[in-house]
Amino acid sequence: MKKKHIIALVVALLFIGVAAFALVDNKIDYSDFASAQNTGKRVQVSGSWVKENNYNYDAKSNIFSFTMKDHKGNVLPVKFEGMKPNNFETAPSVVCVGKVENGMFMASDIQTKCPSRYEGSNKE
């Protein structure tokens, strides 16, 4: 029985080691443009679309681009390979995952937050 326990422990530790390694490898911090630019890491940035600069979707290359202002007020152009997310124009906030390359935020994922249907006033 003792031998069995030791083997189980070793395997468990091995797995935890692999998991920890994978975790460090795949971890994404919540961040802002400034620190993303400094570190060059993959991060998640939340902010809003700068409506004055229009968005653009190029169907040929399937690239959607727009300008985003993060929650600290930094502004950066964002490029995303994919179509415009649903509710992009009405969403009060946008969340992007990606990293900064050549002064541009290359997003691998964009999520929009719906204007909340659960809060707010119902003045009618």
Add this chain to the structure above:
Amino acid sequence: MVGSVAMGVVLAASLVACILYVLVARGRTELLTAARITTHVAIWAQFVAAGTLLYLIFNYRFDINYIYEHVSRSLSKPLLFACFYASQEGSFMLWALLTAIVAIFLIPYAQRQRVEAPVMAVYLGVFGFLALMLVAKSPFTTIYAAHPGDVMAGFIPPDGRGLNPSLENLWIVIHPPMLFTGFTLLAVPFAFAVTGLIRKDFQGWVTTSLPWTLGAGMILGFGIMLGGFWAYETLGWGGYWGWDPVENASLLPWLITVAGTHTMLTQKRTGGLVKTNIGMTLLAYALVLYASFLTRSGVLGDASVHSFADPGYVAFALLLYGMIFFVGGSFALFLWRWRAMNVRGKDYKVLSRETALSIGSALLGASTLVVFIGTSAPLIKKKVDISFYGDLHVPIAILMMLVNGLSLVLKWRQSGWQEMLRKGAWGFGLALLGAIGLYFAGLDDIKFLAIGFSALFSLFINIEVALNLFRGKVGVKMDASAGSMKQKIWSAFKWSFSIGLVALLIFSKGDYYKFGQIIVDDAGGFYWLGFFLIVTAAFMILGAPSFRLDKRFIGAYVAHIGLGLFLLGVIATTRYEKKEFVKLVQGKPVKAFGGKYTLSFDSTEITPPENYYFHVGVHDQAGNVALAKPLWFWTAFNNHTDPIANPGILKYGSKDLYFTVVATDQEGGIPHDSLVRGQAVTILGGKKTVKFVDFDFPPEEMAKMRQQQDFRVKARVEVFEGKDTTSANPVPLEISVTRNLSTGEAHQEDVVVPNTAYHLQLAELRPDLSDRSKSKIIFAWFDKNNPPPKPVPTITVEAFVKPFINAVWGGILIVVLGFYYSVLRRRREALVAIDRAERAYEKSKPQSEGLKDPIASEGARISPVEAPKKLS
């Protein structure tokens, strides 16, 4: 309000009943009747509350805040039903309702084992918690109470806001109730495990709660799969699982539940693994509560696409403290009993099925841990990349399937190496051949090959064992005299149903979407009815053939066959999926996927209210043509700003062709320019300049637009000579367009540009109602005497070829079927064990106590270790 009062009664009665049952458990047996009556009061009050909510929904009572926010008059009847649990309050109502229904069955079940008092005390605690949530955040709150000061008392809005349109399809009617049924059922093993801890009976509860645990696993697993199917069929991103926190939240309790069922089997045999099983059962329910906390407390705010919005402080605190109370309480008790649980089970060797089951369980536990870490990361403002899950599940999946295959060639208690190798040789060899086949079919990735090999290994061994179970026991016999009339008709129905299903699959070429059409439109149902009558008559005269097939023990094998199939499907769809963006000009076919298919954009079908079906013709090399209909629709839900896309899917037995429209455009036609208010642009090669002054879109025209009638919008522009907009005399012009959203027709009233042959036309107006200065017009200019060709609409589609996607769905359906057989088997075993315990108790009971209450604090127990059954 009836509903609020009823909910108050549920809360009070469930808590009182909980306390009464605690007293009964501590020896005050005279209170048992009172406890039962109070429990039934809680159950029936819950029915009244749920019924009231449903009644209010179906009567469009928009003065109720919950109904105003989730119901609208345009919803169909099944969708109205789904509004019942569309959000926070309602889904708690559904959960509480299911809890009440299960309680009805649980009372007699627990009573027979003489654990009614403690089991019901725990269960009613859970019920009371749900009722507390519903009282604290009531679905019966009126809009004037929910928004004090904003809305006048007594005001009833004419219509509600309705459901999120991407949820508006039939899957919402099926998927959430499934998940909640699973969550509800998991409360039963939880209550039994806690009772086991209190009573220091660490064995009997395993046998009696196993059918409930398996049942929960079956329904929860099916529900999770339907969620994936739903996402695939409607959201248009082409996948079925995104490791989203909300998806993961339902997966967590499922994984640990399945892990638990495996070690519970070991405990049934050896009496060991006491701590593991109680711990995992408590953990499964802890994860149910954790899942509700994550998805409902708003903590995932930034991390998920579909978590509920912030519920407010009271609900947040209740969720948090409720979770801490149940999880903390049950684990405190667990630690309290730690030493008492040091039970040494029957010995088994390392090379035995027990060990294999433990390893399998540990792998499922590892998977749970991975998902838990990924899902919890947002709590500390972190996030993991999707690849985190994939990377770690590759080794887990490989090991899991290998261990599963091996476990079946191992015997209980002890096995020999040679026997294992001999029995596993066939499966191993076939799996190796299969993997080599996969390699030559183009699967060159070592990770996928390894998963493929282990999945095939498990698949072949399971099939082999399942067939061995049948060997010598399978036969068809016919007997005219056997069976009653009813049995013969039932048998005829089963045969005709199966044959009909096969016929449907053949005629539809695997496209199960066409089933309805074949049954109704092509009169397939009519033929089937005739066939059924003939079969029934034949069975009456000749006798019904009956399969002698022993299905009692096949549950686990069927489930693992399904799992192997599912993994192969996952490999095929992730590795062999092909994706292309194709721009299609109407009427001009384009080759795609290396010429394998030719796609054409044939036409656009517009249906009310604002659905645009793009007809995409798909021509294969053999000359077959099929029509996919991806959809764009606009809705008031997002103020008509963006279209919502649904995919068009063509189903074949071996693959799906999947199309989502990502952009629309026009090719050719007359030149267009777009202007923001106040902006100017030169046209005609600099001869004139057009300035957009303002638009005119009066409220009465807006109202017409909303009612799907013809409406007219106007834009005022000024035309200047040359490029100079400061010149004194611009010519004011008014251009307008009359449109109809339901028909898609547009009629432009053109205006001549003074002193030219050119006309101005208003193509589109995009008003910005919040800031008029940002409103935009799109206008066209052209020579009326020499009109350019009409513009041709174009669409860009994201096209996928998804091979063997049906193996993903089919695999899980087979897993669910396997669970079903296991539930039947373990239920039978539980009932037998209870019967045996009951008889033993009757015998040992002194005669004088015969009339006393059956609930004794120390009742008869189910024998610790069940006699090993003959199996494989």
